[in-house]
Amino acid sequence: MKRDFRAIFGSGKAAIAVVHLAPLPGSPCYGGNPDYVKARALGEAEALVSDGFDGLIIENYGDIPFHKAGLEAETLEAMTSIVEAVKGAVDVPVGVNVLRNDYGAALAMAAACKCEFVRVNILVGAYVTPEGLIEGQPGRVLRMRMRYAPDVAIFADVRVKHAYPLAATTIDEDALDAVERGKADWLIVTGPRTGSPPSADDLRVVKLSLAEAGAEAPVLVGSGINPENAAEFLNISDGFIVGSYIRKGSRAGEDLDRDRTLEIVKIKHTVED
Numbered sequence: 001m002k003r004d005f006r007a008i009f010g011s012g013k014a015a016i017a018v019v020h021l022a023p024l025p026g027s028p029c030y031g032g033n034p035d036y037v038k039a040r041a042l043g044e045a046e047a048l049v050s051d052g053f054d055g056l057i058i059e060n061y062g063d064i065p066f067h068k069a070g071l072e073a074e075t076l077e078a079m080t081s082i083v084e085a086v087k088g089a090v091d092v093p094v095g096v097n098v099l100r101n102d103y104g105a106a107l108a109m110a111a112a113c114k115c116e117f118v119r120v121n122i123l124v125g126a127y128v129t130p131e132g133l134i135e136g137q138p139g140r141v142l143r144m145r146m147r148y149a150p151d152v153a154i155f156a157d158v159r160v161k162h163a164y165p166l167a168a169t170t171i172d173e174d175a176l177d178a179v180e181r182g183k184a185d186w187l188i189v190t191g192p193r194t195g196s197p198p199s200a201d202d203l204r205v206v207k208l209s210l211a212e213a214g215a216e217a218p219v220l221v222g223s224g225i226n227p228e229n230a231a232e233f234l235n236i237s238d239g240f241i242v243g244s245y246i247r248k249g250s251r252a253g254e255d256l257d258r259d260r261t262l263e264i265v266k267i268k269h270t271v272e273d
Contacts, residue, residue, distance in 0.1 A: 003153030003185045005218040005238065008093050008116050009054055014220065014239030015268045016095075017053040017246060017261070019044045019086065020061040020253045024079055026072035027063035038082050044256055045086045048246075051258065052265035055093040057119060057241060058083050061253050066100040068131050076105055084113045095119060095155065100131045103141050111149035117186075118149075123156040124182040125174060127163035134163070138182035156184035158206060161193050161223055171202050172209035179215045188222035188241065194252050195244040197224025203236050226250070227263055234271040 005014070022037045023029040031037075045056055060066075060079055071079075079098070087094045097119035098106040106118040122129075124136040145152060156178045159171055169177075171189075178184045189198045189206055198221060207219055218238035225233065225242040233240060246261045247254040 003117070003151070005153075005186055008153065009239070012054075012272045013234050013237075013268055014054050014218075015052070015265060016055040016057055016220070016239065016241045017048040018061075018097075018241060018243030019048070019056055019058045020243060020247070021059065021063075021079065021082065022253075023062035024060055024075045026075035026078075027060075028065070029062060034078055037078070038085060041082045042085055042089055045090050047256055047258065048261060049090045049092050051261040052269075053092065053261070054239075055095065055116075056086065056090065057095040057097055057117075058086060059097040059119075059243070060099055061243075063099065066131055067102065068100055068129075068134050069102040069104065071098060071102050071105045076108075079105075080109050080112060083109050083115065087113045087115060093117065097121070100129065101134050103137075104144060107141075107144055107149045107152060110152045115152065117153040117155055119155040119157070119188065120184075121157050121160045122163065123154070123184055124177045125169070126166045127160070128166065129163045133166075136182065142183050153185040154183075155186050155188055155220070156182055157188045157190060157222060159190070160188075161190040161196065170205075172205050175206040175209055175219075176213055176215060179210065179217045180213070184217060186218045186220060186238075188220050189237075190221075190223040193223075195224055195250060197221070197226075197229055197233070200229075200232060200236060203233065207236060225264065227267060230264060230267040231271050234268060 093116040095117035096106045221240040
């Protein structure tokens with residue numbers, strides 16, 4: 001059963017902002033103050049919603065270096081507490097992404113906190129990443145969702161950033177596999193690295209391949225959104241996820257730059273009008 005993108009985000013384009021968590025308990029750079037980590041996340045979430053974003057995705061960006069999966073218990077507990085607090089504080093859809101590819105932890109948090117979606121960086125295929133070889137496990141993901149998070153939608157990346165496919169496939173083949181074989185609800189297209197945009201041609205190819213195959217799935221831009229490309233990408237896609245540009249110096253993990261958040265939201269509204 002497809003989770004309806006429009007039922008969650010409405011009929012327009014979706015502008016989703018990333019809440020980059022500071023290092024959590026159990027991660028190498030954790031600063032020892034869990035109250036600060038939660039307060040910072042809540043402050044970001046409330047500011048982003050106030051500035052007009054349609055949804056949020058909470059991500060443990062500060063926990064570099066990441067596990068492929070298998071989040072420590074103390075990290076899982078701390079992140080769940082933050083997700084629950086954010087979900088209770090805002091009135092927009094909230095999603096979870098557990099880096100690098102811990103879909104089990106993400107689904108558990110989404111179920112416990114009544115979130116609307118999760119992001120799975122590698123749902124299908126096999127990729128070489130800085131964290132090692134990661135193989136997609138769509139069978140496990142979908143069966144796990146069926147058991148305890150049946151209403152949660154799955155965002156699946158197509159050729160996610162910081163990852164290199166082992167198979168000599170094309171991006172349109174990967175997109176179709178994610179929807180047809182991986183049963184993804186929505187797709188995300190990124191550039192090669194954090195803060196790098198995808199090519200507009202790749203985005204068009206993904207959209208066209210899905211349309212020609214009759215495979216219904218909204219497509220979002222997942223990296224590199226900025227004022228120079230936002231309008232073009234919005235005209236091609238169903239929306240975007242932005243994390244780096246809306247922060248000081250366009251650096252992921254830094255504090256929000258409210259001038260930048262308002263600038264991006266304004267472009268989104270201009271395209272819709």
